[in-house]
Amino acid sequence: MGNQFWEINEICRTDSFVAAKVNQTISEMNRFWPFEGTNDTKWKRRISQMSCD
Incomplete structure (x- = not known):
């Protein structure tokens, strides 16, 4: 699954x-999972890896 995140980040650059x-x-997913204090969940880690900034 790691390759998929690498690939989406590469596509976002171009x-x-x-x-x-x-x-x-990502914004919609963060609104779906707004719970405070859960930054160490697998969900939050994966979403943060998909940044296209």
């Missing part, structure tokens, strides 16, 4: 449309 959609998806 395609601004994909980067915008990924950032929108």
Whole structure:
């Protein structure tokens, strides 16, 4: 599964449309999982790895 995150990060570097959609998806996922104090969950770690900034 690690390769998928590497690949999406590489695509985001070259395609601004994909980067915008990924950032929108991350934002929606963060709204879905708004619980405080859960930054050490696998969910939060994976979402933070998908940053396209």
